[in-house]
Amino acid sequence: MTLLDDVRRIAADHGLDPVGVAPAEILDRARRELFARKAAGLADSMQFTYKNPERSTDPFVAVRGAQSVIVAARSYQRAESERPELAVARVARYAWSDHYAPLREGLWAIAHRLRAEGYRAVAYADDNTVVDREVAYRAGIGWFGKNANLLVPGRGSWFVLGCVITDAVLPTAPAVVDDGCGGCRRCLDGCPxxxxxxxxVIDARRCLAWLVQKPGIFPAEYREALGDRIYGCDDCQDVCPVNRRMDPAPSPAAPMVEEVSAWVPVLELLALDDASILERHGRWYLHDRDPRWVRRNALVILGNIGIGTDPDVGETLVRYLRSPDPVLRAHAVWAARTLGRHDLLPNTDPDPSVLAELLVQ
Ligand code: B12
Ligand code: SF4
Ligand code: SF4
Known part of the structure; x- marks a missing residue:
């Protein structure tokens, strides 16, 4: 058994599939794109891999003398649970449960195996050290879809990705995967x-998956389009024919290990204190770990799906219209107006952002 066979066995034991190896090299295309998109404003205020493109595209900074990058994918494909009757917010599939923890565990098991042979090896997944999709593409895991996601041939894009950078010399992928999108453009047309x-190419300034994470006032022009999404957005993957052809049952390679939370009751969420929000949703990316961004999103969703005449909705709106936080008051004004509850709106507000919302006709 070769070292790579052993790596593949460890990956399979941890539910990671597919696995590939890319040569360790500067990710020149990703570097170019990061700089170009930043310059064009497409990155908005995102940090992540954009913060230091030279670093996030250089595997040699991560591991001195790197030779190979082992890339592994973990499926998060699951059947959607039935939508509860209540007013609920939708969570994107990748966040229904924690898929990164088992992914990292598997990657570290691989890294430890390599270390036992005397090699350097470090595992990374979704942590901004490496542009994950670019190394996955180079490792022959899949092709770049027009929706920017990496699609595994015949299996689609419901995968999270991670890698182990090592100075072990391993046989690399014989070739990258050919484009599988062809003439399709459903994701481009299906993005809300x-x-x-x-x-x-994604313009983050318009991408709901970024806007729910971004701090500040939620852009007025995309509040209606947000619909019921509290975290993440799956539309450009839901419409993809490669994903649609897949059996919605969990992939046997990546069994569900914990509770699935696909739906969040909006009024209940808006009634929680900070500690409870962090306890339930602390795994989400929350800027500064501040629960106000979850509440802000929930207020927009309430405006989109709530029933204005429902007394519980009215009571929640009143509470947030009196919030000491101007960001939350501003979104409560929008939600109340959208639900036709002009009767709840104050005449004025000392904060300019709330006043601006109040002055919208
Ligand atoms: C920043 C980020 C975001 C941002 C920006 C997304 C983006 N497209 O860049 C936001 C917050 C919007 C986001 C959203 C999502 N993300 Co995200 N995100 C990241 C992160 C941290 C960095 C990505 C990055 O560096 N982008 C830089 C740009 C330059 O890369 P790119 O868009 O992929 O560009 C490449 C292509 O354009 C390609 N290319 C060049 N020329 C051409 C020409 C053609 C024709 C084509 C098709 C492609 C192509 O080359 C470019 C460079 O590699 C990674 C984790 C990581 N450390 O890498 C996760 C990651 C990309 N995200 C992931 C996921 C799951 C998501 C969401 C699906 C979550 C959700 N449901 O809401 C959405 C998908 C949105 C989308 N359509 O991309 C996964 C993707 C898994 C996969 N199968 O592809 C990653 C890899 C996390 C992980 N480790 O699993 N994300
Ligand atoms: S994640 Fe949603 S908003 Fe972002 S590109 Fe895909 S469909 Fe559009
Ligand atoms: S929807 Fe069509 S164009 Fe978009 S990623 Fe899927 S196959 Fe490619």
Whole structure:
């Protein structure tokens, strides 16, 4: 058994599939794109891999003398649970449960195996050290869809990705995977905000998956389009024919290990204190770990799906219209107006952002 066979066995034991190896090299295309998109404003205020493109595209900074990058994918494909009757917010599939923890565990098991042979090896997944999709593409895991996601041939894009950078020399993928999108453009047409501005290029300023994470006032022009999404957005993957052809049952390679939370009752969420929000949703990316961004999103969702005449909705709106936090008051004004509850709105507000919301006709 070769070292790579052993790596594959460890990956399979941890529910990671597929696995590939890319040569360790500067990710020149990703570096170019990161700089170009930043310069064009497409990155908005995102940090992540954009913070230091030279670093996030250089595997040699991560591991001195790196030779190979082992890339592994973990499926998060699951059947959607039935939508509860209540007013609920929708969580994107990748966040229904924690798929990164088992992914990292598997990657570290691989890294430890390599270390036992005397090699350097470090595992990374979704942590901004490496542009994950670019190394996955180079490792022959899949192709870049027009929705910018990496699609595994015949299996689609419901995968999270991670890698082990090592100085072990391993046989690399014989070739990258050919484009499988062909003439399809369903994701471009299916994006609710037109955020896919060219094949494979996302304008973060319009992408709901970023806007729910971004701090500050939620842009007024995309509040209606947000619909019921509290975290993440799956539309450009839901419409993808490669994903649609897949059996919705969990992949046997990546069994569900914990509770699935696909739906969040909006009024209940808006009634929680900070500690409870962090306890339930602390795994989500929350800027500064501040629960106000979850509440802000929930208020927009309430405006989109709530029933204005429902007394519980009215009571929640009143509470948030009196919030000491101007960001939350501003979104409560929008929600109340959208639900026709002009009767609840104050005449004025000392904060300019709330006043601006109140002055909208
Ligand atoms: C920043 C980030 C975001 C941002 C920006 C997304 C983006 N497209 O860049 C936001 C917050 C919007 C986001 C959203 C999502 N993300 Co995200 N995100 C990241 C992160 C941290 C960095 C991505 C990055 O560096 N982008 C930089 C740009 C330059 O890369 P790119 O868009 O992929 O560009 C490439 C293509 O354009 C390609 N390319 C070049 N020329 C051409 C030409 C054509 C025709 C095509 C098709 C492609 C192509 O080359 C470019 C460079 O590699 C990674 C984790 C990581 N450390 O890598 C996760 C990651 C990309 N996200 C992931 C996921 C799951 C998501 C969501 C699906 C979550 C959700 N349901 O809401 C959405 C998908 C949105 C989308 N359509 O991309 C997964 C993707 C898994 C997969 N199968 O692809 C990753 C890899 C996390 C992980 N480790 O699993 N994400
Ligand atoms: S995640 Fe949603 S908003 Fe972002 S590009 Fe995909 S469909 Fe559009
Ligand atoms: S929807 Fe069509 S164009 Fe978009 S990623 Fe899927 S196959 Fe490619």
């Amino acid at each position: 905000t037109g955020a896919i501005v060219a094949p494979g």
